[in-house]
Amino acid sequence: MSTSLYERLxxxxxxxRIANVLVDNHAANPVTAARFVDTDLDKAKKGAAEFFISGTGGPNVYTGLDMVAVHRGMNISETELVAVLSDALDALRKNNVGQREQEEVLFIxxxxxxDVLAQ
Ligand code: HEM
Incomplete structure (x- = not known):
């Protein structure tokens, strides 16, 4: 049986640890920082981690809204999406995640x- 992405991360x-770097990156990235000025970063780190855990084959611990509901009305641009994906890649690399796992997460x-971009 193959090992789940959850285990490989x-x-x-x-x-x-990956989610902590990811959210810190969003808060520091000039493209996305303004979106997170009123955000409780510790809460966002917990939410991001639970979303990843549930979405990669770990226990089903995410209790937040679905991605359309979370981002509805935010009017998110493609530039912001690329910034968030770049933040994610950086967080994976800083945590020494393997090339294959980086690719799997980015694809997901x-x-x-x-679901995230302005409709
Ligand atoms: C595939 C891309 C994305 C995924 C998977 C994603 C996922 C999430 C998740 C899981 C949450 C937390 C929900 C919760 O804890 O209940 C969240 C919140 C949020 N996301 Fe995203 N997101 C993505 C892209 C973006 C982009 C491009 C932006 C714009 C810069 C963005 C801005 C936000 C903001 C502002 C929040 C709310 C933070 C707060 O609680 O104040 N997201 N997102």
């Missing part, structure tokens, strides 16, 4: 683009 602890995130 280091399980709950590994994913929490990119597949959600139509």
């Amino acid at each position: 280091g399980g709950t602890d590994g994913i929490q 995130l990119f597949s959600m683009r139509d």
Whole structure:
């Protein structure tokens, strides 16, 4: 049996570390920073980690809204989407995630683009 992406990302602890860097990147990235000025970053890190854990074959711990509901009305642009994907790639690399796992995560995130972008 193949190992789940969740396990290959280091399980709950590994994913929490990736999510921490990811959210810090969003808050520091000039393209996305303004979106996160009123955000509780610790809460966002927890939400991002739970979303990743649930979406990669780990326990089903995400209790937030679906991606359309979360981002509805935000009027998110393609430029912002690329910035968020770049932040994700950086977070994976900084946590020494393998090339194949980087590709799998990026593919999953990119597949959600139509749920996140302005309708
Ligand atoms: C595939 C791409 C994306 C995914 C998978 C994603 C996922 C998420 C998740 C899981 C949450 C937290 C929901 C919760 O905790 O209940 C969230 C919140 C949010 N996302 Fe995204 N997102 C994506 C792209 C974007 C983009 C491009 C932007 C714009 C810069 C953005 C801006 C936000 C904001 C502002 C919040 C709310 C933060 C807060 O709680 O204040 N997202 N997103």
